[in-house]
Amino acid sequence: MAAHEKNPVKHRCPVCFGRETDVVLCQQGRTYYCVKCSFRGTREDVVGMYADLQKKFRWMLTRFTMEEQRDKL
Amino acid sequence: MIVNILHRPPERAEHYRLFRLQQEMAHRLDLKVTLLLDLPAMNNPAVMQDVRRDSEQFGDELGIWFSSVGDIDGISSKEPFIWLHAQPEKRRIFEIMFRRYREIFGRDPEAIGSYHFDAGCLRLIRELCPAVQVAVAGCFEEGVKVFHGCNNSWYLFNEGMPWGAWYPSKTHALRPALDEADWAGLVAVPHLNRDLVLSYEGRNDFFATHPANVQRAMAYRGAECPYMLNLVDQVRLQEAYNDGYSYCHVHVSAGWLEPNHNVPDPEAVSQGLYQEFLEYFGALRREGKCTDMTMGEFGRWHREHIPVGKPAVALAKEMLYGTGKHYVWYADGSMRVLLDATQGGSIGDLRPYVGQVAVDTGPDTPHTIYGSYPYLIHSQYRSGLAHHFADGARTTLLVSCRGETADLGLCPTRVAAVTRTETGVQVRLTPALVEFANGARLAIESEFLFAPGGNIQIVRRLVEISAPDAEVRIQEYFKGCWGVTEYPERMKGIQLAVDGASSPALVYDDQGRSIRSAAAQTVRARVPQVQTEVSLDAGAEPALLGTATEGYLFNPYYTLTLEKILKPDKEATTWLRMKKIP
Numbered sequence: 282m283a284a285h286e287k288n289p290v291k292h293r294c295p296v297c298f299g300r301e302t303d304v305v306l307c308q309q310g311r312t313y314y315c316v317k318c319s320f321r322g323t324r325e326d327v328v329g330m331y332a333d334l335q336k337k338f339r340w341m342l343t344r345f346t347m348e349e350q351r352d353k354l
Numbered sequence: 355m356i357v358n359i360l361h362r363p364p365e366r367a368e369h370y371r372l373f374r375l376q377q378e379m380a381h382r383l384d385l386k387v388t389l390l391l392d393l394p395a396m397n398n399p400a401v402m403q404d405v406r407r408d409s410e411q412f413g414d415e416l417g418i419w420f421s422s423v424g425d426i427d428g429i430s431s432k433e434p435f436i437w438l439h440a441q442p443e444k445r446r447i448f449e450i451m452f453r454r455y456r457e458i459f460g461r462d463p464e465a466i467g468s469y470h471f472d473a474g475c476l477r478l479i480r481e482l483c484p485a486v487q488v489a490v491a492g493c494f495e496e497g498v499k500v501f502h503g504c505n506n507s508w509y510l511f512n513e514g515m516p517w518g519a520w521y522p523s524k525t526h527a528l529r530p531a532l533d534e535a536d537w538a539g540l541v542a543v544p545h546l547n548r549d550l551v552l553s554y555e556g557r558n559d560f561f562a563t564h565p566a567n568v569q570r571a572m573a574y575r576g577a578e579c580p581y582m583l584n585l586v587d588q589v590r591l592q593e594a595y596n597d598g599y600s601y602c603h604v605h606v607s608a609g610w611l612e613p614n615h616n617v618p619d620p621e622a623v624s625q626g627l628y629q630e631f632l633e634y635f636g637a638l639r640r641e642g643k644c645t646d647m648t649m650g651e652f653g654r655w656h657r658e659h660i661p662v663g664k665p666a667v668a669l670a671k672e673m674l675y676g677t678g679k680h681y682v683w684y685a686d687g688s689m690r691v692l693l694d695a696t697q698g699g700s701i702g703d704l705r706p707y708v709g710q711v712a713v714d715t716g717p718d719t720p721h722t723i724y725g726s727y728p729y730l731i732h733s734q735y736r737s738g739l740a741h742h743f744a745d746g747a748r749t750t751l752l753v754s755c756r757g758e759t760a761d762l763g764l765c766p767t768r769v770a771a772v773t774r775t776e777t778g779v780q781v782r783l784t785p786a787l788v789e790f791a792n793g794a795r796l797a798i799e800s801e802f803l804f805a806p807g808g809n810i811q812i813v814r815r816l817v818e819i820s821a822p823d824a825e826v827r828i829q830e831y832f833k834g835c836w837g838v839t840e841y842p843e844r845m846k847g848i849q850l851a852v853d854g855a856s857s858p859a860l861v862y863d864d865q866g867r868s869i870r871s872a873a874a875q876t877v878r879a880r881v882p883q884v885q886t887e888v889s890l891d892a893g894a895e896p897a898l899l900g901t902a903t904e905g906y907l908f909n910p911y912y913t914l915t916l917e918k919i920l921k922p923d924k925e926a927t928t929w930l931r932m933k934k935i936p
Contacts, residue, residue, distance in 0.1 A: 291615040298572075301503050301557050305615045317505065331572060338573050339676030344580035347587035351594065354671040354678040 295330035296320040355590045355644045357635050358543065358652055360388045360467070360490070360605040362419050363395040363405065372608035372625075374404070379629050381412050383636040388649040390419035390467050390490075393426055396454050415648035417465035418455055423447045431717075437472045437725060438509070440718040445478055452483045462486070464650035467605075469493055469545055470512050472725050473527045474714040476538040484539070488653030490605070491542035492528055495553045497726050498735060498840050503557045511838065514705040514727030516685045517550060518592075518601045519543045519652070521662045523687070525712035528727050531662050532687035541653040546603055547589050550670030551681055554692060554703065555734065561585065561674070563602055565627040566610035569617040573674055577626050583634055584673050590643070595667045595772050595779075599660070601652070602644075604631070663687050665804065667779045669772050680769040682781050688808035689932060694733070695769050698762035698786045699800045701749040702738065704731040704834075706932045708808035709885035726838045728884045730932075735840035736911075739763050744909045745833060749930070751814060752829040753798065753920075756821070758790045762798065778805035785817050795820035798828075798920070808932035815925045825919060827898075830928045832914040836884045842910040849880040850902035850912055858902075866906040874900020877914040880935055890916045891929040 294315035297304040306313040306320075306327065314321040322330075335341065345354065361376050380387045389408065395401045396418075408414040423439070424432040429447060433439050436447050455463055462483050467490030471479070479486050497513035515528035522538045523531040531537035549561035560571030568574055568582045592600040611628060612621040638644035647655065665686035672679040680695040681702075692703035705727050715725045730747070733739075737746020739761075751762040765786035773780045781804070785797040797818035803811035814828060837843045848862035854871030877900040878889040892900070897916035905911040918926045 290613065290618045292618065293616065297505075301499065301560070302505055303503060303570075303616055304505055335572055335575075338581075338674050340581075340674055341573055342575060342578055342580060343673075345584045345587065345673050347590045350584070350587055350591050350671055350673065354673060 292324070292327050294318060294320050295327055295334065298331075299334055355593065355600045355602055355638070356652055356655065357602040357604060357644055357646050358388060358649050359385055359632070359635070359646065360390055360603070360649070362390045362392070362607060363398075363401045364608040365392065365394065365422055366609065369608040369612070370401075372611040375611065375625065376606070376608060376628065377408060379632050381408070383632055385632060385635060385639075386413065386415075386646040386648050386651075388415040388417060388465055390417045390465070391455075392419045392421055393451055393454060394422070396451075396458055402458060413648070415465055415650050416459065417463045417467065417649060418451055420447065420451065420466065420468040423451075426450055435470070435510075436468055437470045437475055437715050438717070438723065440716050441474050441478075441714070444475055444716070445482070448475075448478050448482050464488065464653065465648070466490075467545070469496075469510055470715075470725055471527055471542075472713065472715040473523075473525055473538070474716065474719075476522055476527050476540070477524070480539045486540055487657070488541045488543060488649045490545050490603075491522060493545045493558065494548045495558045497838075499557045500559050503559065509723045511724045511726045513838070514690060514729060515544070516666055516690070517544065517548065517668060517683060518666055519656055519660075520666075520685075523710070525710060526727055528725065529707045529710070530685060530687050534662050536687070537662050541656045543601070543603055543649070543652070545605055547585070547601075549585055549674075550588065550668050550683060551672040551679065552674065554681065563589065563604050564606050564610070565631045566606060566617050566624060569619060569624065569627070574627075577623050579627050579630075581674055582627065582631055586634060588670060588673070590638075592668050595669060595774070597774070602635075604635075665779055665806075667772060667774070667804075669769055679766075682769055682772060684779055684781075684804040686804075686806060688806060689804075689810075690727075691804060691810065693781060693802060695783055696766045697733075697739065697748070698750065698765040698767055699783050699802065700733065700738070700763045701731055702733040704729060706730050706808065706884055706886040706888065708932045708934050710934060711884055724838050728836055728838050730834045730836055730881070730884065730886070730888055732837065732840075736835055736837065736842070747835050747911060748833055750831045751798070751800070752831055752915075753788050753796065754827040754829070755790055755794045755796065755824050756792045758792055758794075760788045760790060762786050762788070762800075767800070775803075778803045780804075793820070794824055796826065810930040812928045812930060813925050814920060816920045816922045819922060822922070826921070827917060828920045828926060829915050829917045830890055832888070832890055832930065833911050834879060834881075834888060834914075835911045836881050843883065845905065845910050845912070847882055848912055849878075850904060850914075851878045851880075852876075852900045852902050853878070854896060854900050860902075860904060862904050862912065864906045864910070865904060866909070868901055868903040870899060870901040872899055873897075874916060876900070877902050877916060879912045879914060882935065885935055887933050887935050888914075889931050890914050891931055892916050892918070893927040893929055
């Protein structure tokens with residue numbers, strides 16, 4: 282087993298991440314909770330909130346070459 | 355574009371395979387690599403065998419990386435980073451690590467690095483190892499936002515520095531040297547390039563030439579991460595404004611190539627993105643658009659091609675959120691300025707290097723952790739446009755017509771042109787459209803000339819007016835403060851003055867008082883805390899009115915204004931000047 286496989290996947294609190302703060306969630310059974318704020322939820326809740334946060338990056342999957350940055354943006 | 359690719363043997367043994375993978379990726383692409391070695395690496399024979407082979411076989415440059423220095427035998431403080439040690443401890447750390455390097459390699463290193471070297475470190479490097487040509491010496495705009503982002507636990511305050519390579523001054527490592535006499539004697543490079551839009555608005559460690567930083571920001575999906583390549587092209591874009599030169603710094607530590615608490619992706623994703631990132635440099639090189647160098651080679655190149663004191667300029671266009679908003683950065687030995695085109699050309703960040711504030715960090719200094727160069731304006735930390743009570747630090751133009759006043763800060767523009775001239779760097783914005791409730795409509799073009807010595811010429815032109823008979827009054831507006839973090843500092847003792855038909859003056863005492871004069875030539879604030887006088891100068895013709903206003907504790911700023919009439923056939927010129935005071 283590779284070293285990284287010994288570590289369970291960790292998630293950052295989506296509420297704190299929305300404020301650009303990294304706080305690793307604690308886990309209790311299937312529930313995740315944050316020690317910095319009052320977030321509590323399942324893995325599905327966490328992943329869903331991440332997807333919501335990513336909506337702000339409207340051009341996240343758009344490639345802008347140097348020429349396009351110079352001429353189009 | 356010139357690229358430096360840095361790797362370093364990891365602190366954790368379980369990451370060693372990832373370090374070797376990074377090396378393999380770079381060597382397969384025939385990219386030049388600089389390896390920076392910490393003391394545990396230098397003391398590990400197996401690691402030394404590998405890196406010597408890399409050096410002999412692929413030409414990798416071998417230098418020193420100064421981290422985990424609190425673990426060195428004989429160093430009493432547990433501080434992991436050298437810039438936070440007391441000066442005698444900094445000396446001991448340098449002596450130990452330079453000695454070890456010489457024992458192993460029989461020569462001095464040309465390249466070294468740390469997330470930051472303060473001025474105290476630079477003096478010691480010059481004294482103890484003058485062969486050092488180049489050093490990783492700072493992280494552009496790393497400070498308050500990253501401190502918060504790391505849950506208030508990352509004590510690196512490096513704000514107010516250049517975004518590219520620079521010649522550090524002797525008294526403040528992040529201030530570019532004015533001239534050869536002021537220069538600390540080596541070329542400094544930033545740890546990574548940062549997005550020149552988003553590292554002002556947000557965390558610099560989310561938006562950097564470091565694929566895993568972009569993963570940390572969640573600005574990608576699966577294995578698709580075009581933004582990391584967009585960012586490289588943002589760096590390349592700067593060639594257009596810097597005589598064909600731009601510099602890219604890639605430095606990803608091995609641990610980012612496997613899952614961690616900030617990037618939980620499978621390692622195949624992280625490794626694939628790093629591979630794709632390096633391949634892009636290989637492709638650019640094949641097309642003749644990029645030159646890979648080792649750090650030492652770059653240090654010598656920079657010394658030969660870029661004179662001390664040459665201004666740097668950057669045009670940054672937002673390319674992640676989908677706004678395309680424009681910012682312009684300018685830096686020379688006297689000032690660093692950020693123009694926010696979306697706020698009509700307001701200055702959003704102003705560092706008065708001209709004051710030559712001296713800063714060493716460490717427990718034996720008054721600055722402790724705060725290595726940043728202080729600002730006079732920071733509109734992100736200090737309000738900028740009014741949110742609920744009053745506005746904060748910023749510049750703007752207030753425009754009055756038929757009894758109404760508009761704020762150019764609310765009139766979005768874009769950068770129309772950035773030009774280097776014999777007198778400085780000129781930035782012209784697209785005209786700002788100003789609409790009044792009374793029906794009047796104006797278009798005002800702004801042009802800025804960044805000139806040596808801490809001088810900014812601001813030219814306003816009325817290029818369109820719907821009511822030609824209406825009088826248009828403009829007020830150049832500077833609202834300043836000083837600080838290094840988001841919190842206000844003590845303002846007492848700042849001296850405000852107006853020079854005009856009369857010459858009133860006051861000393862700041864948090865009372866909210868105002869002074870004014872007709873026929874004003876200058877309005878001034880002497881800020882002894884940053885050894886700087888900042889003024890608005892009316893130029894060839896005095897202003898109708900000049901004012902200087904003291905703030906109070908709930909509004910801790912000083913405000914300088916000059917009022918003029920703007921006519922269609924005559925541009926209005928004002929100078930924003932900064933000079934050193936004792």
